[in-house]
Each structure stands twice: as structure tokens, then as C-alpha cells.
Amino acid sequence: MVTTRVLAVAADGSPVADEASALDLIGDAFGAGANVVSVPVERLSPEFFRLRSGVAGAVVQKFANYRLRLVVVGDATYHGPTSGPVDDWMREANRGRELWFVADDAELERRLDAEG
Numbered sequence: 075m076v077t078t079r080v081l082a083v084a085a086d087g088s089p090v091a092d093e094a095s096a097l098d099l100i101g102d103a104f105g106a107g108a109n110v111v112s113v114p115v116e117r118l119s120p121e122f123f124r125l126r127s128g129v130a131g132a133v134v135q136k137f138a139n140y141r142l143r144l145v146v147v148g149d150a151t152y153h154g155p156t157s158g159p160v161d162d163w164m165r166e167a168n169r170g171r172e173l174w175f176v177a178d179d180a181e182l183e184r185r186l187d188a189e190g
Contacts, residue, residue, distance in 0.1 A: 078186050080145075081108035082179070083117055091119035091129060096136040103142055111137065112182060115148035123153055123160055130163075138172050145174045145182055 081103045090096060090113060103111050121127040137144040150156050150164060167173040176182045 078110055078189075079106065079108040080110040080112050080182070080186075081106045082112045083114065085114040085116045087117060089119045090117055090133060091121065093132045093136050096133040100136060100140050100142060104140075109141070110143045110145060110186070112145045112147050112179070115146055115150060115152045118146065118153075120153035123150060123156055125159055125163065134173050143172060143174070145176060147176055147179060147182060149177070150175060 081099075083099060083102075088095060088098075090099065099111055099113070103109070119129055121129040122133065123130070125131075134144060150160070156164075164175045168175055174182070174185065176185065
């Protein structure tokens, strides 16, 4: 049985805006022995939710390459309204294992508990 360890990133700090900032969090996760990284939506660059920017793809791919799950916590509309494609992407991501979007830490805990 794999133990799930979550690194909960603080809402304040430099924004997660590119591969380099993703690698900083990945290093923190490895240092903490975590296999899940929980990032408040406030900490993400607004470009993360603009799929054409490529920021989300680059960040999520880095986490996947290192076999870490990225969880975005909070209201995705924090940076402004989301579009249909973004909503579709978030819904599809929540069906998988690499990237989740949750409303709060309690929802994250329920989802992790459901995995067993």
C-alpha cells in the first residue's frame, strides 16, 4: 500500500508560472517525501487557466514526469471567468490521477480517502 503524503503549498509566494517554478515545487515535494502537491489557485499564474498560453501544459507535464500529482485547490474563477474549454479540461482532469481541481482541502481529503 502506498502512503499518500501531501505537500500543501502556501497561498503566498512566487506564482507558479512556468516549468522552473514547477520544478521548485517538485523539489520541495521530494524534500518532504510527498507524492501529492496541493497548490492554492491564488498561487497559480493567471496564464495557467488560459490554455493557449501553454503554461498549464508545461507545469502539469513536469509533475507527471516526476510522478507527482498536482492538485489545484480553490475556485478556478479566482483569476477571472473560465471558458468552456477550460471547464472541459478541468472536468476531464478530475477523472484522472495526475491533476485534480478541488474546492477545498476537505474535498481533497475525501478524494484521497476514496482511493484507499
